[in-house]
Amino acid sequence: MTLLSQAQQEKLLEISRDLRKIREEKSIRIEEVAIKTNIRLAFLKALDAGYFEELPEPIYIQGFIRRYADILGLDGSAIANSFNVNASSSPESPKDVNLKHEDTTVDKKPKIRIPLFVPYIVLIGVACTGLIYILNPKLIAESSASKKGSSSTQVEQVSPSSQESPSSDQTVADTPAPITTASPLLPEITNNSNLKITLELQGESWLQVKADGKTEFVGNLSKGERRTWVAQKELTVRSGNAGAVLVAVDNQPAQPLGGQGEVKQVTYSAENNSEQSTVNSQ
Secondary structure: OOOOOHHHHHHHHHHHHHHHHHHHHOOOOHHHHHHHHOOOHHHHHHHHHOOHHHOOOHHHHHHHHHHHHHHOOOOHHHHHHOOOOOOOOOOOOHHHHHHHHHHHHHHHOOOOOOOOHHHHHHHHHHHHHHHHHHHOHHHHHHHHHHHHHHHHHHHHHHOOOOOOOOOHHHHHHHOOOOOOOOOOOOOOOOOOOOEEEEEEEOOOEEEEEEEOOEEEEEEEEOOOOEEEEEEOOEEEEEEOOHHHEEEEEOOOOOEEOOOOOOEEEEEEEOOOOEEEEEEEEO
16 A cells, blocks of 8 residues: 555546546557556556555556556656656645753753852862861871771671580581682673575566665665665565565575565564565455
8 A cells, every 4th residue: 555645646546537548549558558558457447446545565556657658649758747746745744843841941940050159068078177187197197096996896796706526416517617608690692693584586676675664765666686684683675576575594496586576575573584574455
């Protein structure tokens, strides 16, 4: 299904009405147009009836218009160029509007400012404390002596005060267990194998390639061209002429993506290197 912008739909509706009117005036059947232009009859009927959601990508619609107009004796290139294949920018979503509103509310929050004299007061206090200890070494000596005294009392409390020889049972019970150091955990070995596909063109085709949900390529490739893409999880290939595309997954034998003139989308997964889902646009 093709999603067109409002401007594209209006222009395409105007062009389709003009082409149908001229074709009917010249008493040319739509089946004759399909045979002479090599365009599917279903696409031509959808174009005449205004069922644009059944048409392929805009780049193919532009080609249909050019060939259709040429058969009717019109300037197909000029009429086709009047249809813009690039979709217009979509309006702002409510989510974007809410984000902008949140940004403005955050900016309006009052900022806490610390007066400049506060850091100076803190620095002066620290400097005065250091000067007191430097100029009066007695305080330093008393503080170190108090620390030594507290450590010695702790050692006396830990040392045994009983002179009785312990029994064999007590010796075994009181013997401290050997200290074992835990070895550092080794990093978990994960399988970082990637999914790789190679596309080789047997004819001209429009292609769209997505790696892990990110679009890596959109455009037309000619016969003989060869491209390779790599992904961590999955790769999705969409072609406007699936019969002209040979696909090799992880150096396996190449196979056609689909039939000649078929619009097809295939998703390959890195878990089993196989096809997950296929969507055909007729």
